[in-house]
Amino acid sequence: MKIDQSGKVSLPTPTRSDASRSSSTASQSASTQESAGAAQENVTLNPIAAQLGQTDQTGSDNSVFDSDRVASLRQAISEGRFTVRADNIADKLISSVQDLLSQ
Template identity: 55%
Template sequence: MKIGNSPDGSASPTKAEQRPAARKPDAAVTTDTVRQTASAPAPSAQVAISSAAQLAANAGPDDGSFDAAKVARITQAISEGKFTVNANAIADKLVANAQELLSARANKH
């Protein structure tokens, strides 16, 4: 079962489905008019990419980290109700990530 889907199959519409259909532009509006009125917004925030995100971005799709057999085993275990979650491992990773974020923040100040 996917997250957000109800078991009875009646899923709520997605945001794209909820939006009204796009209105066709008026014939009087030309691409030159649009180019003149549209401009790129000024940057409003600075963004820093973490070292983990940089590693993930640089890894690419062919780095061999995807194990289809493992995914199949986990999928089967979930469908059979045999999948168990190691709460201690999850807690350890959350604490480690929080410590990394806090130390990175402390180094900035």
């Protein structure tokens, strides 16, 4: 590809081998789409993934959401009173990873 002084882009002229490659690729793509439409695929979920899906569905009943707490945190952040305690975050992250690894 070249850009001349006028700012116009000129693309190289495709050669015979380029044209045959593109038509070959197009025919392969079309045959792949046809076979994908005709074939049915089986999907198997990992048991852990299935458990996570069940947790998501039942989690709405057991989840705790304190809108007052969220509002107070939002206000503290906007007023600059909220401080991040990296040591607490690190401790909870390590604990979470340990729990995940023990399962």
